[in-house]
Each structure stands twice: as structure tokens, then as C-alpha cells.
Ligand SMILES: [Zn+2]
């Protein structure tokens with residue numbers, strides 16, 4: 732669960748639903764849609780910053796503190812605010 736800092740879309744990462752699934756990062760979003768149907772009983776949630784980050788609900792709080800996509804989202808918001816205040 733700690734490899735989100737590697738952006739190579741060809742890199743294989745573990746499916747959060749089943750560690751036996753190794754999925755290329757660029758395919759993960761499609762895989763999750765299919766795989767989720769097989770694990771509907773699990774209480775999984777999606778990261779609000781990146782739809783390919785899925786995890787058991789208890790892990791979300793920690794993930795949101797460390798998610799690198801959160802930093803990107805917050806930078807965008809701050810940039811927008813500073814633009815706004817310049818006017
Ligand atoms: Zn899977």
C-alpha cells in the first residue's frame with residue numbers, strides 16, 4: 732500500500748481487493764470496477780483524491796494524510812485562492 736509515489740503506468744501494483752492480482756497501474760481503474768463486484772461484501776472506500784486508490788474503510792484516514800494526490804489537489808486550491816485575492 733505504500734507505492735503510490737511511483738508514477739510509471741506500466742508498473743504492476745497489487746489490487747487492493749486481492750493481493751494475488753497484479754495489475755498495471757494504467758489498467759487499475761478498469762480492474763477495480765470488475766474486481767469490486769467480486770468483493771461487494773468488503774467495506775472498501777475510494778480515496779477522494781484519486782479513484783484508483785481503494786482500501787478498507789479503516790485505512791482511509793491514514794491514507795488521506797499521506798496520499799500524494801492530496802498534495803496536488805491542495806496546491807491547485809491554494810493557487811486558485813491566491814489568484815482570487817490578487818484581484
Ligand atoms: Zn483485483
Ligand SMILES: [Zn+2]
Pocket residue numbers: 778779780781784794798799800801
Ligand atoms: Zn489517495
